[in-house]
Amino acid sequence: MSSITMLDTVLAPRPDDTPGDALGCLLAAGVDPNGGNLDNLLLGVRHATALETCMSGVPTVANVKGLVATFFLLAAAAVVYAWLPRRRDRKNRTVPVGTVSRDTSLQDELAQLRELSGTAPGVRFRVDPTRTTAGAVVYGSAGRYTVCLHAGLVARRGTDPDGFRTVVLHELAHIRNRDVDFAYGSTALWRVFVVLALLPYLFQQGRLLTNGLLGRNASPFWPGAASIITYSLLSGLLLVALVHLARADLLRRRELHADRQAVAWGATLGGWDHPDPPGTVATPLRRVIALLRTHPRWAERRRVLDDPGRMARVSALEMLLTGVGASLLVHEVLVLPGLSGGTGGAFLTALLVAPVLFLVLRRSVASAARSAGRRTETGVRAGLWLGAGLVVGTFVGGGNSGTEWVIAQPVYLLALVVTAVVPAVWTAQFCRLTLVLPGRLLRIATVLLNFLVTLALLWGGLLWWQSSGRALAMGFAVHDGALTALIKEEFPGPWGLYPRDLSVISAVSPVLMMLNKEVLLAAAALLMSLVPLLLHVRVRGTGLRLRRTLMAGLAGGLVCWAGLAAAAYALRARRPVTFDQRTGAFQYVHMWWQIAALMGACLVTASVVAGVSRRHWLLRALLAAQVVQFMAYAAVFALAAADGCLGPLNKLGDRCHWLPENGRILAELTAAQSLTATVFLSACAALAGAAVGRIAHRHRPTASPSQPSAQASPEIRPWPAVLRRSTILVLGVPACLLTVLTHADDADSAQRSAVENQRFAELFDTPQTARVAKVREWQAAAWLGKGGLDRIGGMGDAFTALGDALTEAAEQEPDTNGKIRLDETKFSRLCGTLGGRAAQARKYFPVPFKELQQPWSDALRRLQSDSRTCQDAMAMGEDAKFATNAERGLRFQQSLDGMRAAMNALTDVLQKLDAMAFPSKDGS
Template sequence: MEPAGPGGDRADTAAPGTGRASGGRAETGLRFALLMTVVTAASITMLDNALAPTPNDTPGDALGCLLAAGIDPDGKNLTNTLVGTSRPEALRECLSGAPEVAYWKGMVATAVLLAVAALVFWWLPRWRERWHRTLPIATVDRDGGLAAELAELREIAGIDPRVRFRVDPARTTAGAVVYGRAGLYTVCLHNGLLVRRGTDPEGFRAVVLHELAHLRNRDVDVAWSSTALWRVFVLLALLPFLFSTGRILVTGLSGRSTSPFWPGAASLLTYSLLSGLVLVALVHLTRADLLRRRELHADAQAVAWGALPAGWNQPEGPRARLRRVGHLLRTHPGWAERRAALGDPDRLSAVGAPQMFLTGVAGSLLVNALEVIPRPAELGGNAWLTAALVAPVLWLVLRRSVLRATREESGLRAGLWLGCGLMVGEWVSGGSSGNEWVTAEPAYLLALPLVGAVPAVWSAQSSRLEAAALRGRVPRALAGLLNGLVTLVLLWGGLRWWQASGRFQAMGMTTELDGVRTFVTQKYPGPWQDYAWELSTATAALPTLVELNKSTLLSVAAVLMVLLPLCLHARHPGSGLRVRRTLAAGAAGGLLCWAAFAVASYALHSGRPGTLEERTGAFQYVQLWWLLLTVTAACATTAACVAGASRQHWLLRALLASQVVQLLGYAGIFLAVSADGCLGPMDVYGSHCHWLPANGTIIVKLVVSDSVTTITLFSACGALVGAGVVRGVRRWYGKPGISRARTPRALTRRARTPVARTPVAAPGVVPATRSWPALVSGGLALAVSLTLLASTAVLHADGRPDTSSAPSAETRKFLELMDTPPTARAAKVREWQALAWLTKGGLTRIERISGAFLALGDALREAGDQKPGANGKIRLDSKKFSRLCSDVAKEARAAQAYFRVPDTDLQKKWSGALQRLDRSGRSCVSALADDTAAAGEKGGDVFLLSIDGMAAAVGELTLVLQELYARTAPS
């Protein structure tokens, strides 16, 4: 890309004034950094695939470990995920023995690619001068007037005197272009621009000042470095990757492929090709948007330096309509857009939907691309790096819009577009769909817009509150830093949750909750068949609760989401937060929460067991779950009502109100549990009146540990939903929605352009007569719903599964899948799975077992050669035979930790034989533990039976081995 001036046909973006331009430069610079990081991360996988010598058809490479683990390319994504991760230690051991670690190869190749891109960037300026045959200024400046004028403009712009000016005699357009690198910048004037200097000197100055603004804004470095990296990436990584992947796909479609991964890998290959093509479109659209915005920034900077806006009064040309159709694809704005940006100082401060959407797509692609590097991905480093690049972009865009724009920026639109970009990027990269086009539970993808919307709305509204409350530069800088850090942690928490929990739920891995169900039922024994609803909801929510509450940083950010706005309000009470009304709404929600406690306690009281001992275990956990559920529901409902009834700072007010409800809810729990036994029909445990504050403290601590972070985040999500519903209803009925308040221009340090700015006071919240009915109706709905749920929970319905005595059908299916992988449908896949299982360690395990058993047999034969004693029996060396039997059992247990046989029937035989071998080995050791057993007086029969059991088990393992060998060489 080549930045050009207002007289040319190229341009970059910024709002009028130096202050605006700086914010725009920072935002576009970060977006460029994000984009180039995505390109670099994508190079690792692409180069690794392009450099692969074969289509990875042999089980001798790392993919053979996946086949040995039981992966079926034709199988479902969820099944492959469960099977592939069921033996993590065995998989890690297998991959460590692979001949080459794939991602290192890609990383080395990417380092070479970056070095080549640096060389291209270094030589591009010289190559351009030779290609265009430019001339020094002195060749056309005979009287020295042109050089003097250019020196004057350079001093106005404060540009380094080493900047060179050259002329392109072949270009007849009245424009210019700037190129080069640090220390070697060149402004090349077109020949038509020199002609314009004589007829329109102000237009000439505007063009040159625009080009110098590019240098001042460091646009040249960004544009030419990204151009160099992109061209090298396309040539050395993207095209080879598309060729190699396309070759494999075409070979498979033609029926000439013998790979076991075909046709199951067709969707994966298609996803790879689609990701590459989307990356091309993403880079082009993002670069075009960024460069257009930087052109407008350069226009505004030139006007600030004294260029007359009349220099931009140029005709659109004969292809203006066609150019408008491809607006998003062009790297330079049209003249109408440039004039509109100069005339409207808030045009560039508004948040653009395309820029946030493209930022979200880039962030999602980056998270998935970095998963190719195992160690950082395991530690959440890919989520941190992505959040570190995306969050500052979001924060800077919203902050500039809030502090500079005329219309109020709520952040909701920007956050939703960012989240939609994350959702589209997740689908394109196939992170949660694998070899299937659509995830098993696509509804979970709708959580990604909330991941983007919550930090965006909070950041925008906090920035607006900060602008109204703070005046000094240092206090604003500190508050802005806290704002940015909280935004970063919130976005990271959402991405990390998606990686750790949300993605697997979208894949359909709801059966993993049966592990949680088993843990709960074992830790809290009792009649769980009476509390099936509570058990189902608790096990479904626990993974998310644990994931969100285990991060200390996320907990601190949740506290700052409420504490920072309160501190700003304390500094400036007239900021529009309406704390008194918000606290009153929170108090009303707290009262309704107490009422819900009473309803839930009454329902539990009517179905509680008869004795105090029976009220522990399952019943105790049910009460704890209802307390947690009630507080969370009350906080989220109150937040939704307050957000829907508020027009200004609605998320901040909703969070403050939910915190009041949360504190009152904890107080209610403490009182109810401490006075349990004195509450009559609302007693849950006690039957005698006692004041026991220790019990209340324990229960409150348990509830707080599971809700301190999640309640704030769930309340924020509830506020978004409530605000969206109310505003949707208002628009449906034609009522005014979000107030379009103007930001007082006192928020800006000083005006940079002569545009008139009229301060208008921000409106307050809606009257109490309109807000209180919404709160009351929402609270009553909450109370009614809790009553119905509590009544249903304590009913002893017939036919409910007894989860305490027998696993559910889903649990049995899950455990069976984890223990016996399904048999592959294709005979070729079964053949390669068997071969990979044997060569990757299965044959080694069987040989070790056979060696240990043969050593035991040799010792028995040696003992048989001895002369019997007086009683006619042989005396054995107990220590020696105990060690030999222990070796057999140890090898059996080691074989159990290896991959399961990738066949349902064979796995059952393999697992059963190993269990019997282990059991017989341990029985042999026990029989030899008694010295008299070694003399044959006692335990001789047990010893001989254990030997027979080991022999039979080894025989079964031999049969499994024979079947696997037969499968690897089909007739």
Template sequence: MRRTPVRRALLRMSAARRLPLTGGGIPDTGLRFALLMTLVTAASVSMLDTTLAPRPDDTPGDALGCLLAAGLDPDGSNLANLLAGVRSPEAIHDCLSGAPAVAYGKGMAATALLLAVAALVYWWLPRLRERRHATLPLEAVDPDGMLARELAELRAIAGTGDRVRFRVAPGRTTAGAVVHGRAGRYTVSLHAGLLVLYGVDRDRFRAVVLHELAHLRHRDVDFAYSSTALWRTFVALALLPYLYHEGDLLLRGLLGRTRSPFWPGVASITTYSLLSGLLLVLLVHLTRADLLRRRELYADAQAIAWGASPSAWDRPDRTAGRWRRATALLRTHPDWAERRRALAEPGRLAPVSALPMLLLGIAGSFLVHQLTVFPGLSETAATPWIAACFVTPVLCHLLRRSREAGVRAGLWLGLGLLAGEFVVGGNSGNEWLVGQPAYLLTFLLAGWVPTVWCAQSARLEACLPGRWARRAVVLLNGLVTLALLWGGLRWWQQWGKYQAVGVYDRSGALRTVFRETFPGPWRDYAFELSAATEAFPGLHSFNNSVPLGLAVMASALVPLFVHLRAGRTGLRVRRTLLAGGAGGLLCWLGLAAGSYALHAERPGTLRGRFGAFQYVQIWWLVVTVTGACLVTGAVVAGVSRRYWLLRALLAAQLAEVIGFAGVYLLSSADGCLGPLNVIGSSCHWLPANGRTLTALVAAQSLTSAVLCAAAAALAGAAVARVVRRFPAAARPAAEVPSARPRPALLRQTAGLALALPALLLAVVTYTYAPGPRASSAVGKPPTTSPAMGRLLELLDAPRTARTATIRQWQALAWLNKGGLRHVAGLSRGYLALTSAIGKAAAQEPTAQGTIEIDESEFARLCGTLGSRVRDARRYFPFPDPALDRRWSKTLDRIARDSEDCLSGTTGGKDGAERERAFARFLTNSPETVHALLFTMQDMEKQSEAPS
């Protein structure tokens, strides 16, 4: 049948109606390509920086010298090296900030050059392809122009315009075609076998051409060629030199051809580097192959939507041998059987498979660590945000298209985060596994919770009427998912990895901080002290984050408002709120039981009830509120079949608000409750006490309690799923939504009534500080800042390095990175004072036999000496413990000399006392100078190579 312009227009209209996605490309695959190229770029900076850095056989480099000066021992344990770094964080920051800018500049400059080369490769790839495969213009094989008219019609159906040209590849006899090119200039090469097919099987010819034009419509050529150019350039200029650099270090060490003092401590680090490089190769290839396979299937579906005959895909399959099945994930094209299954089942492309989620999680972990090479970015703040910003859009698009529950996808995302962290995370050093590997399982929750929440929210938002309302909720859901994912990554980088290594178990340092902050008989509260010190770091990391707290609050309120706006959503809000109220009553019972138990054990005096006992009360209040949220979340998720996580979070937050109301009532009426009195003994209504104690409890549980409820909801839903598999537990699969919707005004008023207490509680928690007006019935705990500052001092000093060469390098780095500067500054201070004393002694005595001195000049010189002592104390401790003790004692003596000198030359004291102070300075300063010189000599001996 001859296709008229009218028929072509109808075909285009039909194709537009059946086209699920527009020319912007497939959103999830486009975002995954962007994530992939960002990861490759970030990895190139770190790899090139490592490759261009000086070898460890040379003198200590900039960043390496700072770490050695801090006490790093490559042969030491992860924990010892970590403690060596955290004992002097300000000194490390000052040392690294004073290092030459080439520490990061080399890698970034080389990466900029790599990107320029990749752009040239992208520009020249199509031209090189045309030179390698000689092609002819279409006019050379189409003298009558019939083929050109057919192709023009197909091009009009696809809407590609004149930006695509057709050429013929006479040397290729297969019945296929290939599209290539760059932005704005594309070429479809028709194989010679396809031209033969044009006269034999016109439908199959049209299907092949429409398939290639679909690639252009979805921008597949741009994504494929840009990623190919970047990947090939990265392999040639960054990956291979990096693998050679690390492999050469490892091989020379294994063969005994290295004199580096870091061997064999550097062996595991180098092995991890090689593994991370190889995993990156596997990650990029698997991701790129999976994306290209999915784009082939999308192009098939688009060709069918444009009118291609499905019979064109009835092609014979190759024999699926073992090797072909094993390498299926490495190929960029699916086999014909998979393509037919995808066309026969339109929803086959929607579900999220395990591979994309696993690769997405690995890419997220890689990004967190690879981005740290950029100046100004840190693992605890910036890089989790950036990684979450790249991962979240991909995750939301995948889940929104699939309409899945998200449990299986979240599991694979968490496993990907775990696998990436294990290879490229902080597990390097002499230890192949962290001291407490159970903490690594938190990555499963970090992937599970945001994934399940996003999936269920995507299903709920479809109930919303109105395009703009739906778009606003989509944006809110994306922001909540972003914050939840960021919260998990940030928690690990800020606290989790340190707990996994064992920092907070080191010598009971945190217990000492609690004992000093809250004095009292802690021997009677050994269990509470142990539990609090174990859980405090993690709880503090969750609860001190305002973005995460807002996201947790929105995780319950946004679905609630969607239900109030849409009406019948299946969320079953009334039953959920009743469950939350029941959880709140359970919390009240727990608060009453805890208060009764504490009342029986409280000290007899009011003063004795402050300090340790009061913190025990706060701790048990936190445990009660958190436990009520856990039980509520698990039960609600277990009895729910749809939206079980959304319902569990809503019920848990309501139970939490009711629990905080119980805390407020108990503390405000403390003294009037008889056997439930904890602190007070006289009956007074004290709302200030209620606000104070509620704020203290909420500060340690507002966010963490709901997140724990989310984890309990996952466990409750899993148990319920297992139970429902038994025949006796079989029930109808679908939940019936509310029979009659409530009026809109009533629904919105109810939503505000539930939201306002939560918002008010959040404001009070993050802004309220207990002041002096609070009654003494709730003692104001001492500020924790000095005690937390002493935490670093209470940590055990790192052990002495095992080998003499490393000890020599540590001492040399300590001297070169600032030790000599501080010693020279102290020496100049004493020389200036000695010169001033000599000038004063050269004067003629007065009639009374005294000498007049310039007190302001002496005060300035003594103050300068004291400031130099403070600067020296902020520097690293000396790596050798014995010499460090001598160095500290010497600094103490210099500080006393400075104080005596200032006391003897400044006003405010009687003359006799000032004379005694200045006399002490004159008597002690020579001995102090000798101690400084002898200590410096021993330090220099330590830095010399052993004979």
């Protein structure tokens, strides 16, 4: 995937002296290449629709060039793959086996070993007389393989026949396992990538950086471009190291698999009794160097043969490289046609990573269950390394590249780690839970369900990072207070009484917004809690300890009730006097205090349950947290329905009424803000609680041998089937109903979200000032050329048509009262056309200059307002807005004057933009 971007950059470099097509859209939006990362990102977020519309007209020839070139690169790799073995044959002077043996015993033994391994008869055996070591090598491609025996190995056959057989069987195992194809394929692809993509890319970027530092590049993108290019160079070099690590790890693991296969065919273990050469470097450095080797050390090979289950364990390096590849794919896949926008990158990445994580953990869990004394796979280690890979890949892939290398809020990078740890732990524990399931069909269904939940969790985490987490890490939560002001406008009231509450809400709500938005995440959260419960009802002995888990949830629910009561009582001192004042800011703050009490109780319950549990701690913690959630929503319903009857706990009312509809509305709003997010935050709290519990368990003093052992706890009697099934109804039905209710109005929610985004852009649309005068010139030219001039021209044409209609009406004969009769339908349509074009212009990019944006916005708003007034003045009959004709005429005249003034303001903005975009006109 990286080759597409690199080759695209080499073959179709972006212009550095003129605003190109895609660059023109960004410049028209107000992006400053020398500006801050967050400022540029927010411009793209605020004007996503306008930017997508502009980009839709940009030709995609550049991306296509990189994509086509990548296909040629793959074709070249295939040619190199076929050519490498032939080159080796010509380079090494090998001889047939028969030339070094006086009889046919060597050929016969090799044929027997080949038949034992089940390899194809076409395998050739040759001898390299120049190599005196007791080794061998296999090479070839496309089914034409050659086993080249060293002369020392042939001589060893007479003194150590078992060692000879071991070496030959090992090489034949490489052929049987298709390791030769893996090795030569990866070698060919890597060499072609380095020669045709990486080196040209590094050369071009290095040349640009050198020219810029020496002052040979007069591009206005400097010095911002220097930071971006330097970051690209370092990322390319780091990518080289990561690819080499991945290739070396692949080849080492293939060596270990070949060892095991050779032993299965009868090779003696003595063939691996070789001491490793003494090292001359320190042990930590030796371990790092070992990761770069394509062959494992002899000690590692012997450990794998002594413990076959060792290969089934999760490899830290494998998970790290998987995370790096996943994070890179999120960024690189965006260059593919059809995936340049939206959430396709996150979904495709999760679709490729989820099977790797799922299969690796399932294999490890099954292997640990079959081996007595093996440590159970928890998934924590695999998730941590996978998350670390996601973090590293974020830097390598340019997730924060630009003029600022250091992320403003690096704590949000922990979200990437949690994105990997939660599905890893869930997968491992659920796999353990399904090992005792009877029936093949039931096992297949649970495996599929496990994979789907893992996929949804990974996709949700990557989507959250792509759409929200990256902006939060860059400092969005502490930006210019735009979200705070938007909340104040949406919920008016005495916000001076709640300054700290507002700052906390503004910081927390962006984090939870995306988690509560996606339907697929809500379904995954529902399945995470209910599916283990369903399996517990179906099969006994799962280890969930349902009775204790539910009791812990009930205790947490009681704590939550106390927290809700305490929150209501604490807010009473700041409750406004009148009812109207309580329905805005106070009601909003009160709802978030309730959400805080709910989430706090769920997180504490989940952490405690996970800390004291030894098996299935995540599953038990989520189930207990769900009990707390339902008890909390029931309390929210009761507090709202009985508002006015609760004395010091009253929120809005002072008179006692039982209003269940109010309770339902508030409970539904609270669930919409917290239902899905609480599940995932509870999972995070369970991780922390489990870590603390394990640390405390390790430091707990052990009983001395002289002390009597504790008596065995009595066996817990299982619940009757009726109680177990009732538990499903009590927990499952409310969970499904709440999930459906909170996502039933997705269309309305999307419409409201679009309106809020538009208002966000209008209220806080303050373009940044470009640092270089040439960039300001390009911004003005791009804004005019990408649609600004067309929109002003369209409004001018509509206003001219309205003026022509007035002139035509003035030439008509007046009526008996000396007045001119206007065609109401015609003028209403003309005024509506002008207002509609003003509305379309408001959807376009704002003027990328602070001094011109305000006149532009004011003129467009006035045009829309006056066009509506004009239409109202032309309305007759039942649609009439004004009582008398005199008032209609006055309002019509006022609207014409207002539209004329607005058009004059737009003309003034156009003239200033034209002067900024083409300054040479004034001097010519």
